[in-house]
Amino acid sequence: MKKKIAILGSTGSIGKSTLEVISKDKKNFEIVLLTANNNYKKLIQQAKQFKAKNVLIKNHKYYLNVKKSLKKTKVYYGNASLKKIFKKKIDYTMSAIVGIAGLKPTLESIKCSKVVAIANKESIICGWNIISKFANKYKTKILPIDSEHFSIMELTKNISDSEVEEIIITASGGPFLNLPIKKLNKVKPAQAAKHPNWKMGKKISIDSSNMMNKVFEIIEAHKLFKFSRTKYKIIIHPQSYVHSIIRFKNGLIKMILYNTDMKIPIFNTLYTDKKKILKTSNIQFEKLNKLNFKKVNLKLFPSVRILDKIFTLGPSAPIIMNAANEVLVDLFLKKKINFLDIVKYINKIFKDKSFNKYAKMNPSSIKDIKIADNWARLKTASMCVK
Numbered sequence: 485m486k487k488k489i490a491i492l493g494s495t496g497s498i499g500k501s502t503l504e505v506i507s508k509d510k511k512n513f514e515i516v517l518l519t520a521n522n523n524y525k526k527l528i529q530q531a532k533q534f535k536a537k538n539v540l541i542k543n544h545k546y547y548l549n550v551k552k553s554l555k556k557t558k559v560y561y562g563n564a565s566l567k568k569i570f571k572k573k574i575d576y577t578m579s580a581i582v583g584i585a586g587l588k589p590t591l592e593s594i595k596c597s598k599v600v601a602i603a604n605k606e607s608i609i610c611g612w613n614i615i616s617k618f619a620n621k622y623k624t625k626i627l628p629i630d631s632e633h634f635s636i637m638e639l640t641k642n643i644s645d646s647e648v649e650e651i652i653i654t655a656s657g658g659p660f661l662n663l664p665i666k667k668l669n670k671v672k673p674a675q676a677a678k679h680p681n682w683k684m685g686k687k688i689s690i691d692s693s694n695m696m697n698k699v700f701e702i703i704e705a706h707k708l709f710k711f712s713r714t715k716y717k718i719i720i721h722p723q724s725y726v727h728s729i730i731r732f733k734n735g736l737i738k739m740i741l742y743n744t745d746m747k748i749p750i751f752n753t754l755y756t757d758k759k760k761i762l763k764t765s766n767i768q769f770e771k772l773n774k775l776n777f778k779k780v781n782l783k784l785f786p787s788v789r790i791l792d793k794i795f796t797l798g799p800s801a802p803i804i805m806n807a808a809n810e811v812l813v814d815l816f817l818k819k820k821i822n823f824l825d826i827v828k829y830i831n832k833i834f835k836d837k838s839f840n841k842y843a844k845m846n847p848s849s850i851k852d853i854k855i856a857d858n859w860a861r862l863k864t865a866s867m868c869v870k
């Protein structure tokens with residue numbers, strides 16, 4: 485029987501990598517849904533190539549373009565409910581929309597998919613309470629795709645908190661690792677979006693360049709796993725071959741190494757059959773002679789200091805930080821603010837007189853998340869208007 489697969493955000497970096505893995509083994513997969521926001525041309529091409537049963541284009545403006553081009557595929561738009569698209573549970577959903585926009589579709593997919601692989605870290609950071617509740621209720625397996633979290637999951641199967649001393653998440657350091665600090669405020673969006681080791685979507689590339697991505701990843705790990713939050717550390721590892729390291733209390737250290745290729749975690753969540761071979765470029769062992777690790781320079785990456793306080797600011801503080809960051813990254817990409825303003829304004833919002841009111845809210849529904857998220861977006865935008 486073919487595995488029925490849905491990809492939310494199929495036109496993005498993770499979505500395309502997922503389809504690339506599937507393209508090597510088409511006979512075992514049936515694409516039952518592909519979705520995009522605006523990129524209707526790519527969506528049409530993917531739907532034709534993979535004979536997708538259904539597609540969803542978020543922006544209504546492109547609905548007719550998609551509809552006219554796809555005669556054999558059902559076409560939906562906007563917030564069409566996944567429950568209506570699928571009559572019964574499908575096998576696997578890749579949640580790869582960027583930003584909080586991915587939360588609602590991720591939650592819907594939990595109701596109608598046996599496995600939901602989540603790349604959309606913003607959903608985990610903001611909506612983990614609801615995601616985990618839904619996963620229990622609908623008996624859905626959640627698998628992290630972020631390479632660090634995928635690695636922690638692999639390294640800590642059947643391991644309890646009491647056995648673990650430290651959980652180290654590696655960071656490449658991004659494009660500005662060796663830049664003199666005084667030049668940081670002059671960096672352009674194109675420089676920040678150019679990651680030295682990966683090609684990713686724009687938003688996560690900017691988050692990587694100032695290490696907000698690591699702040700998100702520590703919160704994400706804290707939500708996903710049962711380990712005490714003080715055990716998580718970040719270390720700079722520019723080659724990015726090692727994804728996570730666990731230091732055990734018994735003196736052992738275990739780490740996971742693999743090429744800087746998201747197809748590896750994707751492949752391993754798509755297949756439960758461990759005998760399947762992933763044809764990808766392997767790490768040449770000579771390269772491992774040159775592995776470097778170093779401490780994070782907090783002057784170069786002041787975002788990391790946010791981790792000292794974010795867990796004490798209230799249950800909705802990550803939602804506020806995420807929303808502010810989405811607005812600020814967008815403003816930076818539009819050249820309306822400078823690079824260092826991103827972290828500066830995030831710290832400013834923590835000091836706003838209304839911050840506590842929203843941060844202390846315990847979010848138990850999408851509505852609650854939206855209240856904190858909307859406030860943070862409006863506040864951030866108003867702070868940046870000169």
Ligand code: NDP
Nearest residue numbers: 493495496497498521522523581582585603604605684685
């Ligand atoms: P991209 O920007 O490349 O792709 C985002 C996808 O989401 C596209 O299909 C896009 O459609 C769609 N999309 C964007 N906005 C909306 C919206 N408002 N509603 C519905 N769909 C939308 O992102 P990435 O693939 O790089 O990242 C996706 C997620 O995975 C992010 O949360 C990121 O942090 C996470 N991640 C990514 C990694 C990577 O290597 N890229 C690694 C680890 C995690 P369209 O093309 O039409 O704009």
